[in-house]
Amino acid sequence: MMTSFRVFGASLRPFATIMLIAMAGAAVSACSEAKTEAVPEVIRPVKVVEIAKADATRKLDYSGAVKARTEMNLGFRVAGKIVERRVNIGDKVKPGDVLARIDSTDYELAVRTAEANLTAAEKQVETAGFTQNRVQQLFSKNYSSQADLDKATLGYQQAVATRDAATSSLQQAKNQVGYAALTADRNGIVTTVSADSGQVVAAGTPVVTVAVDGEKEVQIAVPETDISHFKPGQAVDVGFWTDDRLRLDGKVREVAGSADQQSRTFSVRISLPDDPRVLLGMTAMVEATVTIERPLASVPLEALAQKDGKPIVWVVDQASTVHARDVTVADFAPDGVRIAQGLQPGDLVVAAGTQFMTENLKVKLPDDRRAAALETTATVR
Numbered sequence: 001m002m003t004s005f006r007v008f009g010a011s012l013r014p015f016a017t018i019m020l021i022a023m024a025g026a027a028v029s030a031c032s033e034a035k036t037e038a039v040p041e042v043i044r045p046v047k048v049v050e051i052a053k054a055d056a057t058r059k060l061d062y063s064g065a066v067k068a069r070t071e072m073n074l075g076f077r078v079a080g081k082i083v084e085r086r087v088n089i090g091d092k093v094k095p096g097d098v099l100a101r102i103d104s105t106d107y108e109l110a111v112r113t114a115e116a117n118l119t120a121a122e123k124q125v126e127t128a129g130f131t132q133n134r135v136q137q138l139f140s141k142n143y144s145s146q147a148d149l150d151k152a153t154l155g156y157q158q159a160v161a162t163r164d165a166a167t168s169s170l171q172q173a174k175n176q177v178g179y180a181a182l183t184a185d186r187n188g189i190v191t192t193v194s195a196d197s198g199q200v201v202a203a204g205t206p207v208v209t210v211a212v213d214g215e216k217e218v219q220i221a222v223p224e225t226d227i228s229h230f231k232p233g234q235a236v237d238v239g240f241w242t243d244d245r246l247r248l249d250g251k252v253r254e255v256a257g258s259a260d261q262q263s264r265t266f267s268v269r270i271s272l273p274d275d276p277r278v279l280l281g282m283t284a285m286v287e288a289t290v291t292i293e294r295p296l297a298s299v300p301l302e303a304l305a306q307k308d309g310k311p312i313v314w315v316v317d318q319a320s321t322v323h324a325r326d327v328t329v330a331d332f333a334p335d336g337v338r339i340a341q342g343l344q345p346g347d348l349v350v351a352a353g354t355q356f357m358t359e360n361l362k363v364k365l366p367d368d369r370r371a372a373a374l375e376t377t378a379t380v381r
Contacts, residue, residue, distance in 0.1 A: 043364045044363050051346060059290075061285060062220040068213075071209055075205045080180065085207075132153055182207060187212070221267060235249060235251055237249065238285070249273065253270065299351070322359070
């Protein structure tokens with residue numbers, strides 16, 4: 001029995017081994033089949049924008065303040081202490097109105113001195129005239145020489161010159177007394193007061209600023225990226241915050257030749273037609289329609305991504321797969337990013353979720369229809 005059992009047992013061991021190998025093979029085969037099962041393709045829904053056909057024009061909007069075309073910084077023509085200021089900001093003035101006065105005591109004394117000098121000079125002329133006449137009579141009777149006559153004539157001429165100089169000095173002194181009163185020479189409105197009573201000012205120091213009645217204009221600050229679009233004589237549209245219905249046809253009058261040192265912007269002045277509704281200091285919006293040589297595609301800021309340190313956007317092709325496309329950024333605008341190169345009209349650009357995009361990723365457009373896939377439209381500006 002022992003011999004038979006051993007033989008039987010010996011015969012069972014290879015069979016068990018084969019069974020185990022078969023079972024292991026079946027398990028491996030099952031695992032292989034499980035691994036080779038198709039993994040469901042990831043399709044990510046996206047929001048897109050379509051690049052529209054390029055426009056040949058672009059609108060530029062800038063705000064500015066209404067100012068008088070001519071503003072006069074008025075100051076005294078002589079130095080002195082201000083003793084009176086008669087106007088305030090907002091007062092209307094007309095030619096001859098006294099705006100301020102300075103102490104004229106010293107100038108009045110100068111007038112008296114000049115008058116005394118003129119009186120003395122006139123007496124000197126009278127004396128020199130008598131002398132010349134006397135010498136002339138003596139010379140005619142041969143009692144005086146030619147040298148004496150020439151000397152008397154020269155003395156008279158010098159006395160006349162001294163009198164003329166004294167006359168001019170008196171007139172100058174009187175003018176300085178008149179300059180002690182600061183007057184307006186045009187119709188206008190006071191916009192600034194720079195000095196007050198009690199202050200000592202030098203000749204020419206601005207005391208009052210008067211905006212001259214007449215043509216008004218709007219002054220705007222334009223960055224260097226857009227200054228090339230503004231030329232003298234160019235027509236623009238001007239609106240006002242106080243009244244949406246008030247719109248005027250303006251014209252570019254002047255473009256600054258250099259940029260402001262602090263803001264690095266260029267001053268542009270827009271002439272306005274005469275309209276009583278337009279007041280000094282009002283805020284105006286200037287709109288200019290300009291022709292652009294290089295159309296710029298505008299896309300949302302969320303559509304811009306980076307790859308290898310370069311700006312890109314993700315473009316959806318006909319097969320609803322996305323591809324990275326290099327773009328050149330022109331500038332940033334309130335409505336998004338303006339692209340100079342890299343996009344063409346009709347391109348579908350992923351507008352959100354760019355951080356989840358990979359090359360050749362399958363995406364799902366809204367409603368699975370290309371025509372209805374556009375939640376927003378990116379226009380070319």
